[in-house]
Amino acid sequence: MPADTPPADALVAALDFSKGNGLVVAIAQDAKSGEILMVAHMNEQSLRETLARGEVVYWSRSRGLWHKGEQSGNVQRLASVRVDCDGDAVLLEVEQVGRAACHTGKRSCFFRRWDGARWVEEGEQVFDPAEVYGR
Amino acid sequence: MPADTPPADALVAALDFSKGNGLVVAIAQDAKSGEILMVAHMNEQSLRETLARGEVVYWSRSRGLWHKGEQSGNVQRLASVRVDCDGDAVLLEVEQVGRAACHTGKRSCFFRRWDGARWVEEGEQVFDPAEVYGR
Numbered sequence: 001m002p003a004d005t006p007p008a009d010a011l012v013a014a015l016d017f018s019k020g021n022g023l024v025v026a027i028a029q030d031a032k033s034g035e036i037l038m039v040a041h042m043n044e045q046s047l048r049e050t051l052a053r054g055e056v057v058y059w060s061r062s063r064g065l066w067h068k069g070e071q072s073g074n075v076q077r078l079a080s081v082r083v084d085c086d087g088d089a090v091l092l093e094v095e096q097v098g099r100a101a102c103h104t105g106k107r108s109c110f111f112r113r114w115d116g117a118r119w120v121e122e123g124e125q126v127f128d129p130a131e132v133y134g135r
Numbered sequence: 136m137p138a139d140t141p142p143a144d145a146l147v148a149a150l151d152f153s154k155g156n157g158l159v160v161a162i163a164q165d166a167k168s169g170e171i172l173m174v175a176h177m178n179e180q181s182l183r184e185t186l187a188r189g190e191v192v193y194w195s196r197s198r199g200l201w202h203k204g205e206q207s208g209n210v211q212r213l214a215s216v217r218v219d220c221d222g223d224a225v226l227l228e229v230e231q232v233g234r235a236a237c238h239t240g241k242r243s244c245f246f247r248r249w250d251g252a253r254w255v256e257e258g259e260q261v262f263d264p265a266e267v268y269g270r
Binding site: 011036080082113118 | 224248
């Protein structure tokens with residue numbers, strides 16, 4: 001890597017977007033508690049925007065470029081980026097503004113746990129989605 | 136859901152394999168420490184095998200059905216399963232046998248952290264891959 005390679009290029013160079021048809025898996029983890037908040041995808045553009053903004057921008061397979069929290073205000077401030085051994089996933093440590101990552105108003109999108117026979121809802125209900133999204 | 140639906144069917148019914156061309160994202164988290172060990176994919180068959188064995192079986196996009204740790208002995212004992220809000224990802228709490236999830240011998244596959252200018256290697260080196268895989 002040349003010494004004058006811009007940082008974003010050096011970061012992107014470690015990633016392998018080819019296996020996921022241009023996407024890598026992106027996991028958001030609470031920087032303080034270690035709780036997994038959500039998982040989504042990124043393409044190269046969304047990763048570069050994330051680095052430039054310091055807030056997480058995903059690539060939604062249905063909606064395209066997705067600045068998380070743009071509507072609700074619940075943005076994710078980027079604290080650190082890790083990459084896995086084969087470069088097809090990133091682990092983002094974030095500060096979750098508004099304390100909820102999920103559009104349902106739950107803190108984490110993984111609020112359903114299998115108890116061996118059925119799904120049980122857990123996790124803190126931080127906001128009422130009807131108030132935030134007006135639906 | 137009828138009361139006599141077999142448990143595995145009821146679990147699988149909450150998942151949406153369609154968005155990922157038959158796959159969902161599967162994140163393995165250490166059940167005790169909360170550390171993220173790795174991320175891979177599952178199809179319906181690998182998820183059913185995981186439930187039947189009590190050990191994690193992924194679907195590798197290059198190798199197919201993949202009973203994690205079959206060669207190294209570093210299997211992942213399943214402690215719990217969570218599903219995200221839109222059903223296209225599962226979060227698996229596991230007990231990592233052998234203390235290392237990564238084929239490099241690192242505890243976690245996410246052993247490279249971006250320091251703002253370059254990738255820095257972190258994380259515990261648990262085993263020497265040359266000894267375990269003979270290469």
